[in-house]
Amino acid sequence: MPCMPAEVRDLANPWRSLVGSVPGLTAELENEFRFGQKVIFFNGLYRLGGNIKGGSSSIWSPSNVPAYQAYCGWKDVDGIPAEENPAAFDELLTFLRSRGVKLVNGNYYACEQDDHLYCKDWGYLYAITLSVLRALPEQHAERAEFRTLQLGGWGPDCAKGSAYDDATVNMYEFAVEGARRTYVGLLLHELGHAQEAAFDGPQHAVLYEHYKTIVAHKAVLGVEYLLDAETRRIYQLRVFEEFLPEVYMIYASQGERLRRYMAEHPPAVRAAWQAIYEIYRKAFDGIEYA
Numbered sequence: 001m002p003c004m005p006a007e008v009r010d011l012a013n014p015w016r017s018l019v020g021s022v023p024g025l026t027a028e029l030e031n032e033f034r035f036g037q038k039v040i041f042f043n044g045l046y047r048l049g050g051n052i053k054g055g056s057s058s059i060w061s062p063s064n065v066p067a068y069q070a071y072c073g074w075k076d077v078d079g080i081p082a083e084e085n086p087a088a089f090d091e092l093l094t095f096l097r098s099r100g101v102k103l104v105n106g107n108y109y110a111c112e113q114d115d116h117l118y119c120k121d122w123g124y125l126y127a128i129t130l131s132v133l134r135a136l137p138e139q140h141a142e143r144a145e146f147r148t149l150q151l152g153g154w155g156p157d158c159a160k161g162s163a164y165d166d167a168t169v170n171m172y173e174f175a176v177e178g179a180r181r182t183y184v185g186l187l188l189h190e191l192g193h194a195q196e197a198a199f200d201g202p203q204h205a206v207l208y209e210h211y212k213t214i215v216a217h218k219a220v221l222g223v224e225y226l227l228d229a230e231t232r233r234i235y236q237l238r239v240f241e242e243f244l245p246e247v248y249m250i251y252a253s254q255g256e257r258l259r260r261y262m263a264e265h266p267p268a269v270r271a272a273w274q275a276i277y278e279i280y281r282k283a284f285d286g287i288e289y290a
């Protein structure tokens with residue numbers, strides 16, 4: 001039975017706060033850091049800021065030494081470490097190429113030579129991405145709906161979060177520089193868009209029928225990895241095309257929690273969830289996760 005990395009399975013739990021354990025970290029600062037804000041030292045001044053909501057603008061405001069130390073302390077625990085891991089890069093590249101999937105370094109998108117593919121700060125990303133892909137059914141990395149994985153860079157309209165488009169899973173700047181938890185959640189969510197694209201017409205129709213029951217009872221699970229859990233719930237309730245990839249992420253990262261959640265509902269909602277679960281179970285070649 002394939003097993004997701006501990007970091008992925010941890011998505012089932014609330015995002016534990018580091019306030020109190022990281023010196024100088026306040027709840028407000030922690031919120032900022034989780035949403036991609038950082039404290040930098042630039043031109044003789046400490047500044048807090050960064051991208052706004054994954055978009056193209058950034059705002060910087062004056063900050064100070066304690067906030068800078070809090071950022072470094074927070075990043076040490078929750079952030080993506082900038083570390084080398086050429087072995088993990090080689091393994092990921094081999095894994096992807098043997099399945100016909102192209103790896104793109106978004107910071108050098110125009111330049112397709114191999115020597116621009118490797119980024120020395122992305123050791124963690126290479127290793128965790130490989131572990132996630134290996135824990136998925138073999139066909140999820142082989143199908144026509146997943147042909148390219150892009151790490152870094154920006155998207156159309158200066159998007160900096162993540163996206164799925166034209167069989168490409170894009171993990172932009174915000175996703176590769178923020179919290180580890182955000183990266184793994186977004187990676188599975190975007191791979192979930194590939195799954196959504198792979199469902200055929202009749203599957204979509206059945207899923208949508210049951211989705212309507214679930215929406216009527218507001219019975220969706222929220223996972224805290226980008227904004228709060230409630231925001232992710234509202235997102236799924238409003239947009240069917242976002243519900244499907246989020247369920248993919250939930251199915252793969254927290255099967256146990258999802259099965260418990262389904263069981264605690266009245267019969268009509270439970271039946272709708274079970275029908276959806278069954279379609280995903282088939283899509284995952286019968287694999288059920290812990």
Ligand SMILES: [Zn+2]
Pocket residue numbers: 189193241242245
């Ligand atoms: Zn999405």
